[in-house]
């Protein structure tokens with residue numbers, strides 16, 4: 001068989017496994033977790049019944065499986081429901097919109113590194129679909145297309161609530177995309193890399209960005225150089241801004257204004273039913289999965305277990321097959337689930353923002369903070385090469401700029417209104 | 422009317438940053454999650470929880486032991502200690518029933534019956550449990566204390582016919598009630 005066919009086959013296998021066997025099943029799983037975990041937070045039980053109905057076959061007990069079959073039942077229900085298209089919609093766009101929300105989320109899967117190399121039959125493969133050198137940029141470029149789905153849905157539905165939802169989604173996207181992009185510049189500066197696989201490998205070797213406790217980043221290994229620890233400050237600010245922006249980007253609580261039920265009925269998907277609605281649903285959860293994957297990859301060491309165990313895990317082999325990489329996939333998925341649980345915890349903790357608060361948070365606070373953070377990170381990275389005079393003047397400049405920005409933000413805010421009783 | 426001017430309360434720096442409140446919120450939600458996983462949620466004991474949250478899980482666990490004396494379940498007919506059906510077919514319950522759930526066909530008691538002096542008894546007595554709203558009016562209005570709301574709450578059926586309780590069914594659920602009125606009892 002010619003070489004090209006083998007390569008093609010491997011690509012197809014990777015696409016099918018990662019998209020359809022890893023990420024897509026994660027979507028119903030996260031819906032299940034959402035329902036169970038929300039229930040537990042609210043002192044309830046949640047769906048725990050759907051299982052294999054053995055009593056129908058004459059056995060003593062049903063097999064409940066903790067209700068893990070529930071997502072399948074949900075999916076089946078949505079699939080069998082009537083697919084109703086209202087008469088007043090703009091058909092072509094109405095049909096196009098659901099696909100436009102799911103597809104970008106699934107395309108972005110291709111640059112997420114699920115694990116390090118695995119060796120099967122003497123052939124080494126990277127556990128990432130497309131090992132391209134512009135990983136994060138690719139994700140931003142593609143995932144920002146989801147907003148077209150939502151906006152088109154809102155416009156094509158030709159009714160007022162979806163329309164408001166769509167408009168809100170656009171405004172939200174514009175204000176948070178900027179912070180999203182700016183906030184990871186410090187990370188990219190630190191690694192000097194845009195390839196996600198290499199970023200994770202670097203973190204596995206030298207300590208995660210938010211946990212520099214081993215390898216070259218720990219001061220006891222690199223001869224008392226604290227710059228990695230000092231970099232924790234911009235890294236943490238970046239992490240905060242990035243995580244919150246991802247929440248806004250995926251339309252999750254507390255930023256789910258495009259579909260906010262209390263004001264807009266169902267938001268942009270009010271007019272949708274059955275599988276088309278399910279596509280929006282899936283798109284939202286797929287975006288959540290990819291968003292968490294990106295946060296984990298950039299800040300929390302991706303597939304790495306940390307503490308210097310990664311080489312041992314990666315070299316774990318049964319006979320000729322170096323399957324340590326698959327263990328790393330397991331670690332990655334574990335982290336992913338933990339982060340999805342965090343998403344759900346946030347949903348039940350933080351109430352929804354008012355629309356003007358959301359815009360203010362994006363434009364006045366995060367945008368400036370991310371911008372200043374870039375300079376701070378640059379200063380910390382560049383510090384070892386400079387004399388102390390330059391560092392000092394740089395810090396002074398940074399402080400002045402920060403003060404100026406805060407002053408401008410303060411002045412531009414209208415004074416608090418006096419309420420009348 | 423004097424105008425009262427109110428100003429919003431001033432937030433201090435910590436409150437303005439907002440993060441502290443969010444972390445406080447995380448602690449609150451997480452502690453709820455942990456408590457409900459351990460079956461220690463507030464009120465779990467009083468509500469006889471299944472050990473997860475405060476929820477009792479129905480088919481396995483029942484509320485029966487916790488049911489108060491005054492619980493209003495299915496309306497039923499009762500007999501007295503001598504096995505006589507108490508209902509004299511006065512139809513008061515039929516007329517008081519707000520959703521018109523009761524349907525009675527009265528009949529006479531034949532003269533050779535030991536209770537012939539009671540004169541009337543129901544031939545048919547149907548309560549449509551789809552209509553019944555468990556209000557207890559029938560129990561209240563009955564002059565013979567013949568109809569009672571018992572504690573049965575699992576009234577299910579797969580067709581409308583199954584949801585209509587006829588006389589046998591009503592006596593079967595109702596059973597015997599002793600004491601109360603004895604006006605037809607000759608010994609008293």
Ligand code: SF4
Nearest residue numbers: 508509511512514563
């Ligand atoms: S009110 Fe009592 S006695 Fe009269 S018909 Fe109804 S159940 Fe019978």
Ligand code: SF4
Nearest residue numbers: 518553554556557559
């Ligand atoms: S409980 Fe109320 S509704 Fe039910 S049968 Fe008696 S009077 Fe009618």
